[in-house]
Amino acid sequence: MEGRLKGDGAAGRAVEPTFLQADERPLRVERRHPLSALDAWLGILFVVLLVAAGAFVVAGFVTAKAVPYAVAAVLVASVLGAAAAVAVGFRVSTSLNVVTAERVYHAHGKLRFFLSQTTYDRVTDLHVHQSVFGRRFGFGTVLVQTAGQGVALVGVRDPLGTKRAIEEAREAMVRSLVSTHARATRAAAGGAKVGRAALANAAFPTPAARMGGPPAWTGAPSLASMVTQVLPMVIFLVPFVLFTSIGTALVGRAAFLAPAAVLLVVAILVANAILRLRTTHYEVHAWGVAVASGWLSRSRVEARYEKVTDVAVTQGVWGRMLGFGTIRINTAGSNEAPITFLGVRDPDRVKAIVDGARQGGGP
Numbered sequence: 626m627e628g629r630l631k632g633d634g635a636a637g638r639a640v641e642p643t644f645l646q647a648d649e650r651p652l653r654v655e656r657r658h659p660l661s662a663l664d665a666w667l668g669i670l671f672v673v674l675l676v677a678a679g680a681f682v683v684a685g686f687v688t689a690k691a692v693p694y695a696v697a698a699v700l701v702a703s704v705l706g707a708a709a710a711v712a713v714g715f716r717v718s719t720s721l722n723v724v725t726a727e728r729v730y731h732a733h734g735k736l737r738f739f740l741s742q743t744t745y746d747r748v749t750d751l752h753v754h755q756s757v758f759g760r761r762f763g764f765g766t767v768l769v770q771t772a773g774q775g776v777a778l779v780g781v782r783d784p785l786g787t788k789r790a791i792e793e794a795r796e797a798m799v800r801s802l803v804s805t806h807a808r809a810t811r812a813a814a815g816g817a818k819v820g821r822a823a824l825a826n827a828a829f830p831t832p833a834a835r836m837g838g839p840p841a842w843t844g845a846p847s848l849a850s851m852v853t854q855v856l857p858m859v860i861f862l863v864p865f866v867l868f869t870s871i872g873t874a875l876v877g878r879a880a881f882l883a884p885a886a887v888l889l890v891v892a893i894l895v896a897n898a899i900l901r902l903r904t905t906h907y908e909v910h911a912w913g914v915a916v917a918s919g920w921l922s923r924s925r926v927e928a929r930y931e932k933v934t935d936v937a938v939t940q941g942v943w944g945r946m947l948g949f950g951t952i953r954i955n956t957a958g959s960n961e962a963p964i965t966f967l968g969v970r971d972p973d974r975v976k977a978i979v980d981g982a983r984q985g986g987g988p
Contacts, residue, residue, distance in 0.1 A: 642723050644732060644740055649725045653790055657720035657733075658764035661780030664756050665713045673699075673706040722778040724787065726794050729769050731776050745795035747771045749932050749956055753784045757921040765923075767791070772957075785925075842909040842978045846902045849947040850968025854902065855895050907966045909978055914954055916964055928964050930983045932956040938972045952976055 642654060680695035720733040732740045748769055755765035765784030769776040769791065781787045905918040913929040934957050940950035950972030954964040969975050 642721060642730065642732070644730065645723070645725065646727070649727060651723050651725050652794060653722075653724040653787060655722055655782060657717050657722065657780035658762070658782055659717060660758055660762050661764050662713050662717045663758045666710055669706045669709050669713070673702045676702040717780065720779065722781050722787075724778075724790055724794065727798065729776050729778065729791060731778055741774070741776045743769060743771050743776050745791075745798050748791075748795060750926070750928050751788050751791060752927070753788055753923075753925045755784060755919075755923045759784075760921070760923055840908040840910045840915075841982055842907075842975065844907045844966070844969050844975065846905055846968035847947075847949045847970045850944070850949045851899060851902045853943045853947075854968070855898055902968070905967070907969065909975075909982055911982055914964055914979060916966070926964055928954060928956045933983060936976055936979050936983075938976050940972065944968075944972075952979070954979065 642651065645651065677699040680698040681692075684691040684695040716733050719735055720731070723730040723732075728742050728744050730740065730742045732738070748771055750768075750770040752768040752770065753765055754768070759765040764780050764782050767778040767781055767784050767787050769778065778784075778787060900920060901918065904920045905916065908915040908917070913927055913933075915925060915927040917923070917925045934955045937953045937955070938950055939953065944950045949968050949970050952966040952969060952972050952975055954966070956963065966972075966975065
């Protein structure tokens with residue numbers, strides 16, 4: 626499909642998408658937030674600095690003759706990094722996210738135009754991700770999951786509001802389809818005379834009914850599961866501490882560099898694992914399940930019960946001994962990993978709560 630983005634490209638100015646269907650009415654149209662390029666730019670800068678540091682460290686420790694090669698490597702990395710940064714900025718400036726009553730679209734590019742879209746009947750899950758900058762400046766990514774590739778609405782302002790708009794549009798479309806086939810539905814139900822609106826709402830609740838009310842259950846990874854997750858990393862540190870002590874005593878301080886670097890990396894991984902587990906929360910609602918995680922950056926993944934295919938419980942040796950386990954909630958057609966409740970206490974009881982909510986009987 627041929628299409629271009631009309632508009633002057635200035636932030637906040639009206640943009641008219643020309644790739645919509647003839648009778649489509651856009652509900653939300655916005656360009657990608659300009660600051661959404663910060664994550665990519667910082668990543669590029671980090672890679673360039675890492676290449677530069679590695680080149681000069683190698684040149685300093687090996688031979689002074691390698692210094693010109695190190696300078697050349699830094700120059701090449703800088704040029705490639707600058708080109709990648711310009712490409713990222715160009716993609717951000719030409720990106721457009723559109724939500725209509727029937728579809729979601731993401732488009733970018735001028736010389737080479739790219740367009741991805743999906744209809745609501747193919748949507749399986751909606752995921753929201755916000756980086757540190759996204760939480761600070763109010764933008765994020767909404768992943769519209771399908772059985773195929775899906776559509777990523779990157780750098781949208783108010784990502785939770787965009788997610789709600791997509792949910793409402795999808796539910797309105799489904800209620801319209803149910804209303805259209807109301808006669809067939811009544812015949813299958815034994816000929817009971819029920820209004821079309823009631824049939825539509827029963828088949829797919831309104832957003833207020835679906836989203837309202839507190840969760841039936843909330844939880845987080847247990848302390849015992851955190852310990853068992855971190856313990857292997859801590860055990861891994863012991864031989865490096867011994868190697869560091871012996872190497873420093875026999876060879877000198879130079880022997881301390883390699884194990885100390887590994888020690889620092891593993892310590893960072895341990896701290897990250899503890900922080901990630903401490904900021905993860907699980908929710909079981911009447912309409913579906915959700916996992917929220919993150920402190921500086923934030924992620925929230927939701928799945929509705931009509932897309933859930935099975936719920937599985939896994940307990941290892943430590944889990945059986947200490948009373949925790951992992952619950953995997955698989956969904957139909959999603960191209961991402963299933964929703965996982967990691968390290969919850971009494972996993973059989975939590976699974977029973979999820980099963981009861983799926984069947985509409987409550988926990």
